[in-house]
Amino acid sequence: MDIIEAIKMRKSIRGFRPDPVSKEVLRGILEIASNAPSAMNTQPWEFTVLTGMVLENIRLGNVEMLNSGAMPHPEHIVVGWPLESVYRRRQVELAKQIFRLMGIPREDKQKRAEWMKRSLRYFDAPAAIIISVDRSLTEASPLLGIGAVMQNICLAALEYGLGTCIENQGAVYPEVLRKFTGIPGSKQIIISIAIGYPDWDFPANKVESSKEPVERVTTWCGFNQNMSL
Numbered sequence: 380m381d382i383i384e385a386i387k388m389r390k391s392i393r394g395f396r397p398d399p400v401s402k403e404v405l406r407g408i409l410e411i412a413s414n415a416p417s418a419m420n421t422q423p424w425e426f427t428v429l430t431g432m433v434l435e436n437i438r439l440g441n442v443e444m445l446n447s448g449a450m451p452h453p454e455h456i457v458v459g460w461p462l463e464s465v466y467r468r469r470q471v472e473l474a475k476q477i478f479r480l481m482g483i484p485r486e487d488k489q490k491r492a493e494w495m496k497r498s499l500r501y502f503d504a505p506a507a508i509i510i511s512v513d514r515s516l517t518e519a520s521p522l523l524g525i526g527a528v529m530q531n532i533c534l535a536a537l538e539y540g541l542g543t544c545i546e547n548q549g550a551v552y553p554e555v556l557r558k559f560t561g562i563p564g565s566k567q568i569i570i571s572i573a574i575g576y577p578d579w580d581f582p583a584n585k586v587e588s589s590k591e592p593v594e595r596v597t598t599w600c601g602f603n604q605n606m607s608l
């Protein structure tokens with residue numbers, strides 16, 4: 380698949396067919412994705428790949444945590460935005476689009492809670508990838524490397540006909556993940572990625588997230604000078 384085509388094609392998938400994804404395919408994707416850049420080639424990412432009963436137990440565990448009123452783990456709040464900001468506006472636009480496609484009215488708290496549970500269940504994907512980092516790596520650069528590997532996973536998955544959703548929600552209860560996978564406390568759990576074969580009939584898969592025009596987020600410097608040399 381052409382690189383530009385893949386970048387344009389990738390979108391977050393929130394509804395999957397139940398077909399399993401083989402270990403070979405998942406390993407292939409991780410091998411390709413590991414060709415990501417990282418600061419000083421530190422390669423800070425560590426993958427934990429979930430499927431089968433382990434994934435089922437984690438889905439149940441996450442939902443139980445929500446039902447018990449547990450708050451997301453404090454070290455796991457990776458998304459925050461000021462009210463009245465452009466970031467909040469974009470988030471609201473996305474939520475409105477998802478809820479409209481899913482037929483969830485704004486005031487229907489129960490259906491909204493069901494959607495939240497669905498995201499804690501990795502959108503019922505047949506597999507999920509958890510990315511963690513050793514706590515000895517404390518600066519921002521490991522996270523940048525993890526961002527690169529994360530995008531590579533999502534792009535490489537397309538070549539296998541797979542869809543992905545990078546999910547903060549899938550990692551808000553690290554204690555559940557640690558219980559069923561053995562990820563030790565010395566590793567910080569950063570993010571999850573739901574992965575599987577897309578169910579193209581699932582309404583939320585029709586979301587078309589808007590992107591700001593490049594001109595609005597770019598400052599061009601030095602381009603008006605005579606560059607004829």
Ligand SMILES: Cc1cc2nc3c(=O)[nH]c(=O)nc-3n(C[C@H](O)[C@H](O)[C@H](O)COP(=O)(O)O)c2cc1C
Pocket residue numbers: 389390391393457473498544545546547548549570588
């Ligand atoms: C760090 C990160 C965390 C995310 N967490 C979630 C999440 O918890 N739930 C979800 O539905 N989507 C999540 N997403 C997906 C974003 O909502 C999605 O990338 C964004 O709306 C743009 O849409 P697109 O991926 O289809 O281009 C996350 C994406 C990133 C990069």
